[in-house]
Every structure is written in C-alpha cells, then in structure tokens.
Amino acid sequence: MAEMTTDDFREAVKKDPIVMIPLGATEAHGSHLPLSADTIQPEFIAYAVDSLLDNILVAPPLNYALHSTTKNLPGTINLTFDTVRAVIYDMLTSLYEQGIRKIIVITGHAGSGHMTAVSEACKKVVKETNAKIIFFADCDIGEECSELIDIKNDGHGGLAESSRVLAIRPDLVRCSRPIGKYAGKKYVVHKDASVCFPVGIIGDTTKASAELGTAINDYIIERIIGIIQNDFE
Ligand SMILES: [Zn+2]
Numbered sequence: 001m002a003e004m005t006t007d008d009f010r011e012a013v014k015k016d017p018i019v020m021i022p023l024g025a026t027e028a029h030g031s032h033l034p035l036s037a038d039t040i041q042p043e044f045i046a047y048a049v050d051s052l053l054d055n056i057l058v059a060p061p062l063n064y065a066l067h068s069t070t071k072n073l074p075g076t077i078n079l080t081f082d083t084v085r086a087v088i089y090d091m092l093t094s095l096y097e098q099g100i101r102k103i104i105v106i107t108g109h110a111g112s113g114h115m116t117a118v119s120e121a122c123k124k125v126v127k128e129t130n131a132k133i134i135f136f137a138d139c140d141i142g143e144e145c146s147e148l149i150d151i152k153n154d155g156h157g158g159l160a161e162s163s164r165v166l167a168i169r170p171d172l173v174r175c176s177r178p179i180g181k182y183a184g185k186k187y188v189v190h191k192d193a194s195v196c197f198p199v200g201i202i203g204d205t206t207k208a209s210a211e212l213g214t215a216i217n218d219y220i221i222e223r224i225i226g227i228i229q230n231d232f233e
Contacts, residue, residue: 002060009057013099017055018232020046021091023107023118025065028073030157030201031176035075037157037165038108039063041217042138044168046106048221053228059095062087065107066114069184069193070156073200081117088121096131102232103133104224110137134227138220145219147212151203153181158203160216167213177205 001009001019024039034040043061050056066084070076079087088105095103107118115137122135142148142160154160157180166173180203184196194200 001057012057015055016101017057018102018104018228019057019059019095019100020049020104020106021059022046022061023065023105024061024063025109026063026077027067027109028070028075028200030178030199032174032178032205033157033162033165034172037161040169041164042106042108045138045217045220049224052225065109066117067111068113069196072192072194081113084114084117085121088118089124092121092125096129101131103131105133105135107137110139132232134231141220141223142216145216147215153203155202157201159205159208162205162208163213164216166208166210167217170210177208179204
C-alpha cells in the first residue's frame with residue numbers, strides 16, 4: 001500500500017481486496033536479535049502471502065506495541081493498553097471507511113496484554129460494522145508446525161524466533177546464541193517484570209538456523225492461505 005498512489009488505491013478497493021496489517025514492535029530481543037524482530041517476521045509473512053494470492057494489499061506495519069516483561073529492557077518502546085486498543089481501532093475503522101471489508105491483522109508481538117488490546121479493538125469494529133476481521137500472532141501458528149512439536153520452553157527471542165529472523169534477515173542477527181529461562185515467581189506480581197527474563201529471552205538459541213526458520217515461515221504462510229481460502233472466499 002505504501003508505494004501505491006491514491007488512484008491506485010481507489011482502483012484496488014473496487015476489487016474488494018483483503019488488507020493485511022502487520023503489527024510489529026520495537027522491543028529488546030536478547031543479545032542476538034534486532035529490536036525490530038517482531039516487525040520483520042509478520043511483514044515478511046504478509047508480503048509472502050501477497051506474492052502467492054491475488055487481491056491482497058499489505059498495509060504499512062505498526063512498529064510499536066504493549067510490553068510487560070521486556071518493558072524496562074534497553075530499546076523497548078512501550079505503548080499502554082488504551083493506546084494500542086485505540087490505535088488499532090482507528091486503523092481498522094479508517095480502512096473500513098475507505099471501503100475495505102476484509103482485514104487480516106497479523107502480529108509479530110504476542111504478549112498477553114497486547115493480544116487482548118488488539119483483540120478488543122477488532123471485536124469492537126466487527127460489532128459496529130460488517131467488516132470481516134481475522135487476527136492472530138504468526139508465532140502462535142508457527143508453534144503448531146511439526147519442526148517445533150518437541151521443542152519445550154521456547155518463547156520470546158528463542159529458537160523459533162531466532163531461526164525465523166535468520167531466514168529473513170540473516171544480516172541483522174548477531175553471533176551470540178543465548179539460552180534463557182523464565183524466572184518469574186508463580187502468583188507474584190513483580191514490581192519490575194524484567195526479573196522474569198534474566199537474559200532477555202526464553203529458549204535455547206544454540207540450534208537456531210535459517211533452515212528451521214524457513215520451515216516455520218513456510219508453514220505459517222501455508223496455514224494463512226488456508227485460512228483466507230476458507231474464511232474469506
Ligand atoms: Zn519477538
């Protein structure tokens with residue numbers, strides 16, 4: 001979309017396209033991944049789907065999100081719950097007013113608060129309009145692929161995410177391969193939730209590879225195409 005003109009967009013809307021909105025983040029992702037890791041992944045997936053199907057438009061990504069455990073780590077830029085809910089609601093409503101009726105919101109950041117804020121915005125727009133909206137975190141779909149079935153305790157900045165970024169932007173992945181475990185205490189509300197992430201990531205990245213990342217990315221792309229064909233066509 002960002003490279004279209006207003007005339008291009010007006011013509012495209014006449015064909016009742018699906019708009020994919022990649023939601024990213026600017027977030028600490030350990031010593032090896034860039035702050036843009038959560039943007040790189042859904043944007044790549046959206047453009048891959050766009051290259052395989054007709055009548056898709058990819059909106060420019062939103063590069064900021066709501067964070068809890070990584071909020072105080074260097075480089076994380078945080079939005080509050082109400083801001084995320086409001087900005088997503090405004091983006092969806094604006095697209096609807098432009099004539100868009102089918103929207104896929106694909107988020108690369110899957111923190112629970114962020115997911116709830118985006119979900120609330122999507123539900124409000126679905127209630128108020130006749131837009132069709134699909135919302136998911138690409139990493140949640142990736143978790144279901146066979147390559148990851150036996151991998152336990154992998155999460156933020158871990159094996160799957162490191163591999164996926166290696167497959168997409170190897171030039172941005174540094175040489176370190178950290179191993180991190182969740183260290184939060186059950187039931188305790190922490191004053192600074194970053195104590196839960198002592199090395200800033202969850203998982204063992206020593207076996208991260210572009211091959212694994214490509215397998216996960218391909219699986220996600222295939223699943224999304226299935227969702228589009230079953231739920232939008
Ligand atoms: Zn991430």
